[in-house]
Amino acid sequence: xxxxxxxxxxxxxxxxxxxxxxxxxxxxxxxxxxxxxxxxxxxxxxxxxxxxxxxxxxxxxxxxxxxxxxxxxxxxxxxxxxxxxxxxxxxxxxxxxxxxxxxxxxxxxxxxxxxxxxxxxxxxxxxxxxxxxxxxxxxxxxxxxxxxxxxxxxxxxxxxxxxxxxxxxxxxxxxxxxxxxxxxxxxxxxxxxxxxxxxxxxxxxxxxxxxxxxxxxxxxxxxxxxxxxxxxxxxxxxxxxxxxxxxxxxxxxxxxxxxxxxxxxxxxxxxxxxxxxxxxxxxxxxxxxxxxxxxxxxxxxxxxxxx
Amino acid sequence: xxxxxxxxxxxxxxxxxxxxxxxxxxxxxxxxxxxxxxxxxxxxxxxxxxxxxxxxxxxxxxxxxxxxxxxxxxxxxxxxxxxxxxxxxxxxxxxxxxxxxxxxxxxxxxxxxxxxxxxxxxxxxxxxxxxxxxxxxxxxxxxxxxxxxxxxxxxxxxxxxxxxxxxxxxxxxxxxxxxxxxxxxxxxxxxxxxxxxxxxxxxxxxxxxxxxxxxxxxxxxxxx
Numbered sequence: 001x002x003x004x005x006x007x008x009x010x011x012x013x014x015x016x017x018x019x020x021x022x023x024x025x026x027x028x029x030x031x032x033x034x035x036x037x038x039x040x041x042x043x044x045x046x047x048x049x050x051x052x053x054x055x056x057x058x059x060x061x062x063x064x065x066x067x068x069x070x071x072x073x074x075x076x077x078x079x080x081x082x083x084x085x086x087x088x089x090x091x092x093x094x095x096x097x098x099x100x101x102x103x104x105x106x107x108x109x110x111x112x113x114x115x116x117x118x119x120x121x122x123x124x125x126x127x128x129x130x131x132x133x134x135x136x137x138x139x140x141x142x143x144x145x146x147x148x149x150x151x152x153x154x155x156x157x158x159x160x161x162x163x164x165x166x167x168x169x170x171x172x173x174x175x176x177x178x179x180x181x182x183x184x185x186x187x188x189x190x191x192x193x194x195x196x197x198x199x200x201x202x203x204x205x206x207x208x209x210x211x212x213x214x215x216x217x218x219x220x221x222x223x224x225x226x227x228x229x230x231x232x233x234x235x236x237x238x239x240x241x242x243x244x245x246x247x248x249x250x251x252x253x254x255x256x257x258x259x260x261x262x263x264x265x266x267x268x269x270x271x272x273x274x275x276x277x278x279x280x281x282x283x284x285x286x287x288x289x290x291x292x293x294x295x296x297x298x299x300x301x302x303x304x305x306x307x
Numbered sequence: 308x309x310x311x312x313x314x315x316x317x318x319x320x321x322x323x324x325x326x327x328x329x330x331x332x333x334x335x336x337x338x339x340x341x342x343x344x345x346x347x348x349x350x351x352x353x354x355x356x357x358x359x360x361x362x363x364x365x366x367x368x369x370x371x372x373x374x375x376x377x378x379x380x381x382x383x384x385x386x387x388x389x390x391x392x393x394x395x396x397x398x399x400x401x402x403x404x405x406x407x408x409x410x411x412x413x414x415x416x417x418x419x420x421x422x423x424x425x426x427x428x429x430x431x432x433x434x435x436x437x438x439x440x441x442x443x444x445x446x447x448x449x450x451x452x453x454x455x456x457x458x459x460x461x462x463x464x465x466x467x468x469x470x471x472x473x474x475x476x477x478x479x480x481x482x483x484x485x486x487x488x489x490x491x492x493x494x495x496x497x498x499x500x501x502x503x504x505x506x507x508x509x510x511x512x513x514x515x516x517x518x519x520x521x522x523x524x525x526x527x528x529x530x531x
Binding site: 053054071080082085147 | 367368369371372373374375376377378379528529530531
């Protein structure tokens with residue numbers, strides 16, 4: 001049995017003359033949560049849709065759990081949260097979820113209970129008799145998430161699971177995903193790199209339709225050897241030389257204009273005083289900051305890599 | 308009134324005399340008139356009623372909720388059967404109402420209508436099935452029911468015009484070409500004879516397989 005839950009080989013997809021994805025060779029590992037990230041137009045949703053079988057490859061192949069997407073043996077083994085799909089407008093959402101559960105093989109009575117269970121997971125039990133027209137955008141998103149949690153799939157694919165949700169609901173969904181990830185492989189696409197950093201162990205980065213990198217999140221975030229500052233305003237380039245003058249500092253990264261970010265890497269043998277020395281240096285040079293985080297966040301790391 | 312000689316003469320100006328003879332001699336005239344109208348309405352009614360087998364769900368991407376739970380072939384075939392059952396049920400219901408009316412208003416209505424009712428029902432259902440299959444083909448090509456209906460009606464009308472134009476030059480060739488669209492068997496069904504109906508019904512699976520296979524080839528490969 002392969003250790004990979006998804007394998008692609010020379011996968012490519014074009015729309016007309018435009019290549020949305022080109023020559024993607026990627027293996028998604030089993031039993032972990034994997035993030036799929038990249039800027040707009042990088043091909044995240046296209047790759048996700050190829051994994052799900054919504055789109056057919058122009059070239060190459062993709063195997064999910066050792067089968068082609070759409071294979072009858074995958075029924076009930078994968079769950080998908082599609083990004084833009086709409087539920088039926090005239091049937092109550094509870095009934096639609098019950099129907100989905102029945103299609104996954106649940107008997108009628110158990111399907112009703114399963115629909116109830118997943119609605120509770122997204123705190124929408126009271127909305128089961130409402131139709132899609134009677135629910136807000138955020139609630140519909142939660143219903144769509146709920147349908148992806150039906151049953152006990154081997155693989156859950158979530159396209160932008162927290163887009164359009166308020167912070168409280170985002171935290172709730174993140175906690176549900178975290179608890180499901182103990183028994184299930186999960187793939188998440190998101191623009192929100194905090195979500196990816198919080199939930200994922202592996203991250204696949206796409207850039208301009210090509211595979212940029214496939215790495216462990218822990219390798220990208222260097223938690224113990226860097227400090228990330230959110231400054232009051234963008235730092236001047238001169239701060240680079242000021243900080244580099246400290247023996248312990250190995251690298252200084254400035255955020256793009258408007259980001260107000262500063263990342264300072266220091267040597268691993270610098271000891272506990274290193275952080276204090278860096279903060280003191282900023283104070284002496286009159287550079288105020290609003291927030292300081294230990295380590296380099298995925299946001300900075302990915303932004304840095306994508307140039 | 309529908310069964311007298313004068314009406315027969317007037318009708319023969321518009322309808323094939325053979326059909327008039329089969330429908331209005333020795334039958335309940337109201338029920339026969341209903342049958343003729345129902346058969347004539349099948350193309351347009353079915354082209355509209357069966358237009359949304361998969362089209363709207365492709366447009367709204369609702370199929371993305373279904374594909375992890377059932378494969379595309381099940382969706383395609385299920386939608387075809389669903390549309391066939393729904394439209395057949397509508398015709399059966401209206402036919403039963405027409406039969407009751409005919410029993411009430413025609414001379415010897417009860418016995419004449421009861422004798423024809425099974426044949427009328429079977430003929431209507433068999434005649435509409437190829438149109439549903441035709442629309443399952445149109446429905447997988449576009450992303451909305453409106454566009455699917457427009458496409459179905461346009462193709463149907465354009466084909467009728469082409470066949471008519473070819474018919475001016477060569478009647479035999481036009482007759483062969485007319486089998487591309489599913490109303491080529493209408494004349495046989497309208498004669499209200501079990502033998503003719505069974506002959507015409509042989510084409511039903513051919514139409515279903517031809518349109519269905521073409522539709523499936525597109526649906527199985529298209530992005531949803």
